[in-house]
Amino acid sequence: MKGWLPRLMARIPARVHAKLLAAFLIIVALLVAVGAGALWELHEVNRRAQDLVALQRKIAAYRQLQHDTTGQLYSVASALLVPDDRTLEATLRQLNQFGYDLDRLQFVARAAARFVPRPPRSGWVARR
Numbered sequence: 001m002k003g004w005l006p007r008l009m010a011r012i013p014a015r016v017h018a019k020l021l022a023a024f025l026i027i028v029a030l031l032v033a034v035g036a037g038a039l040w041e042l043h044e045v046n047r048r049a050q051d052l053v054a055l056q057r058k059i060a061a062y063r064q065l066q067h068d069t070t071g072q073l074y075s076v077a078s079a080l081l082v083p084d085d086r087t088l089e090a091t092l093r094q095l096n097q098f099g100y101d102l103d104r105l106q107f108v109a110r111a112a113a114r115f116v117p118r119p120p121r122s123g124w125v126a127r128r
Contacts, residue, residue: 065101072098
């Protein structure tokens with residue numbers, strides 16, 4: 001049972017040189033196929049790495065917005081506790097910065113909207 005391949009090759013009516021050349025070409029074709037598969041996998045890994053970098057940038061934008069919002073809440077609370085011109089001007093500057101961050105977040109959120117599932121519609125929700 002273990003010598004079936006040599007017997008099969010011996011029955012082929014060709015010279016030894018032609019049989020060795022055919023075996024070599026088969027091995028080359030297999031190596032090319034393995035190389036093509038490896039290149040495809042490297043392409044997929046690269047695409048996933050680029051997606052990961054894009055998601056990390058979006059996370060950084062959301063964290064910046066969270067940090068700015070927390071700072072603004074503190075500034076508004078300080079402005080309400082001690083209403084002087086300097087505190088009110090600083091609060092107004094931060095609120096203007098928040099408008100910029102909100103615009104940036106809307107740009108980031110457009111691309112991420114496809115990942116957020118829509119809530120199912122139910123009969124008890126009031127319609128406008």
